[in-house]
Amino acid sequence: MDSKDKILNAALKLFIREGFHGTSTAKIANEAGISNGTLFHHFKTKEDLINRLYISVKENYKNYLLGQMEPCETTKGKIKQLWNTCVRWNLENKDGATFFAMFANSPYIDKLSKEEASRNFTFISELFQESIDAEVLISVNPNLMISSFHGSVKAFVSFIANNPENLDLDEHIDIAFKMWWRSVANI
Amino acid sequence: MDSKDKILNAALKLFIREGFHGTSTAKIANEAGISNGTLFHHFKTKEDLINRLYISVKENYKNYLLGQMEPCETTKGKIKQLWNTCVRWNLENKDGATFFAMFANSPYIDKLSKEEASRNFTFISELFQESIDAEVLISVNPNLMISSFHGSVKAFVSFIANNPENLDLDEHIDIAFKMWWRSVANI
DNA sequence: GTCTATAAGCTGATAGAC
DNA sequence: GTCTATCAGCTTATAGAC
Numbered sequence: 001m002d003s004k005d006k007i008l009n010a011a012l013k014l015f016i017r018e019g020f021h022g023t024s025t026a027k028i029a030n031e032a033g034i035s036n037g038t039l040f041h042h043f044k045t046k047e048d049l050i051n052r053l054y055i056s057v058k059e060n061y062k063n064y065l066l067g068q069m070e071p072c073e074t075t076k077g078k079i080k081q082l083w084n085t086c087v088r089w090n091l092e093n094k095d096g097a098t099f100f101a102m103f104a105n106s107p108y109i110d111k112l113s114k115e116e117a118s119r120n121f122t123f124i125s126e127l128f129q130e131s132i133d134a135e136v137l138i139s140v141n142p143n144l145m146i147s148s149f150h151g152s153v154k155a156f157v158s159f160i161a162n163n164p165e166n167l168d169l170d171e172h173i174d175i176a177f178k179m180w181w182r183s184v185a186n187i
Numbered sequence: 188m189d190s191k192d193k194i195l196n197a198a199l200k201l202f203i204r205e206g207f208h209g210t211s212t213a214k215i216a217n218e219a220g221i222s223n224g225t226l227f228h229h230f231k232t233k234e235d236l237i238n239r240l241y242i243s244v245k246e247n248y249k250n251y252l253l254g255q256m257e258p259c260e261t262t263k264g265k266i267k268q269l270w271n272t273c274v275r276w277n278l279e280n281k282d283g284a285t286f287f288a289m290f291a292n293s294p295y296i297d298k299l300s301k302e303e304a305s306r307n308f309t310f311i312s313e314l315f316q317e318s319i320d321a322e323v324l325i326s327v328n329p330n331l332m333i334s335s336f337h338g339s340v341k342a343f344v345s346f347i348a349n350n351p352e353n354l355d356l357d358e359h360i361d362i363a364f365k366m367w368w369r370s371v372a373n374i
Numbered sequence: 375g376t377c378t379a380t381a382a383g384c385t386g387a388t389a390g391a392c
Numbered sequence: 393g394t395c396t397a398t399c400a401g402c403t404t405a406t407a408g409a410c
Contacts, residue, residue, distance in 0.1 A: 003393080019294045021208040025386060038394050040387060098292055105288045107206045140362060141354070147346035148339070148366060155338025159331050167328070175327060179335060183370035190375080211403065225376050227405060 004042045006032040008053050016098045020050070020108060051113040054103060057096045058117035064089045066123075075136045076181070078127060083153060083177050090157040097157065124149075138186045145184060152180040191229045193219040195240050203285045207237070207295060238300040241290065244283045245304035251276045253310075262323045263368070265314060270340060270364050277344040284344065311336075325373045332371060339367040 001009075010031035014023040025046055029036045043049040068085045072078045090097045103109055128145050131137040137145060156176040160169070188196075197218035201210040212233055216223045230236040255272045259265045277284040290296055315332050318324040324332060343363040347356070 017294065019207070022294065024384075026384090035395050036386090037388085037396075041393065046386065101292045102289065105285055107204065107209065138366075140366070141346075141350070141359075143350050144343075144346050144359070144363065147342040147349075148363075151338045151342025151345070152335070154341075155334040156331075158338070159328075159334035162334075163328070163330050172328075172331070176331065176335075179325075179327070179370040181370075183366040183368075212405085213403085222377050223404090224378075224406085228375065233404065 003032070003034050003038060006034060007039055007042060007049070008056055011049060011053055012057070012095050012099055015050075015053075016095050016102065020103070020106075025049075047108060047110075050103070050108045051110060053099070054109050054113050055117050057093075057099055058120060060093070060096065061089055062120040064093075075131050075134060076185075079131065080177055080181070082124065082127065083149070083180070084173060086150075086153045087156055087173060087176075090153065091160065094161070135186050137184050148184065149180070152176070190219070190221050190225060193221060194226055194229060194236070195243055198236060198240055199244070199282050199286060202237075202240075203282050203289065207290070207293075212236075234295060234297075237290070237295045238297060240286070241296050241300050242304050244280075244286055245307060247280070247283065248276055249307040251280075262318050262321060263372075266318065267364055267368070269311065269314065270336070270367070271360060273337075273340045274343055274360060274363075277340065278347065281348070322373050324371050335371065336367070339363070 007028060011023070011028045014027055014031055018027075025039050026036050028049075029039045032039075039049075043052065065082070065085050068088070069078075069081060072081055125142065125146060128137065128142050128149070132139055132142060132145065156173070159176075160172070194215060198210070198215045201214055201218055205214075212226050213223050215236075216226045219226075226236075230239065252269070252272050255275070256265075256268060259268055312329065312333060315324065315329050315336070319326055319329060319332065343360070346363075347359070
């Protein structure tokens with residue numbers, strides 16, 4: 001792992017544990033095992049580091065989704081697989097998910113970074129548009145559909161995070177997807 | 188308006204515009220029109236200020252909900268009214284909603300504040316539990332139902348925020364509620 | 375309750391040697 | 393690319409007068 005990645009990993013870990021304010025560049029450098037000067041060789045400013053971290057986590061998310069998706073015949077199957085995979089990334093990458101929750105609306109993330117990051121997820125928009133056109137999904141504003149999708153994923157992940165009883169994960173993933181599917185399926 | 192409220196208002200405004208890190212106590216005091224010393228007379232530390240602000244916004248949310256709710260015969264009517272009212276608070280109090288999104292998962296908000304704030308919302312839990320018992324809502328884990336409810340509200344609000352075309356708000360509120368209702372109604 | 379004055383310590387960032 | 397040394401400025405918080 002090169003220095004840049006060491007720094008990004010250390011920053012993610014510290015930001016979610018102690019917040020942006022509580023995490024100085026010195027702490028990040030220390031956690032990464034490099035010097036403060038080296039940090040500023042790789043990142044122009046602290047804000048630059050935050051933005052690059054944001055883009056990096058988003059890209060990790062995208063690659064996970066594309067890597068896990070298998071060919072699937074039906075439209076419903078494709079969407080279910082996407083939903084499941086989103087949930088699993090969020091559960092397996094809690095640091096990344098928390099970082100999004102903390103910083104997605106924050107002023108530290110500039111508009112350019114947001115646009116660059118969201119450009120990676122156009123394949124989701126396309127899937128929904130196709131599904132609406134094919135009358136598999138109800139005919140509503142596609143952006144409302146996408147908001148509903150992500151909202152459902154986030155709500156389920158937050159439910160799992162806050163209810164650490166020994167409940168059957170696969171069973172509840174199925175229940176939650178079926179609930180969401182009823183709200184958007186064209187039947 | 189007394190100094191304490193002036194400080195809380197100024198802090199909310201600055202936190203969402205410039206972030207926690209970018210907002211010094213001096214800036215807050217200046218925006219509030221009082222001195223830095225006075226700020227520390229009312230709030231023990233900056234972290235104390237953040238936590239008190241969090242509780243204050245949550246309380247404002249609760250009072251809005253309780254104030255707007257009118258007596259309603261049917262269970263579905265009650266839930267629809269609650270959903271609508273939640274959406275309207277989030278749309279009318281964008282600063283508060285953004286503050287939640289930014290800080291709800293953050294380390295600045297301590298556990299005691301979270302508990303104190305969530306204790307105000309037990310009436311929502313009770314409504315859902317009753318509705319499940321009455322077989323108006325499907326029989327799932329009540330916490331999953333609550334997560335789904337808040338997730339649906341947040342998803343809709345985020346859709347409205349990101350799609351500022353001149354779409355009919357009331358019409359879309361109806362559409363979005365109907366979508367969510369299909370996912371939880373016991374029919 | 376409110377103000378001014380003050381300070382110790384930390385912050386992000388730079389310069390320059392290797 | 394990485395390090396050490398360094399700093400100017402800002403940070404939270406306090407003390408004490410009114």
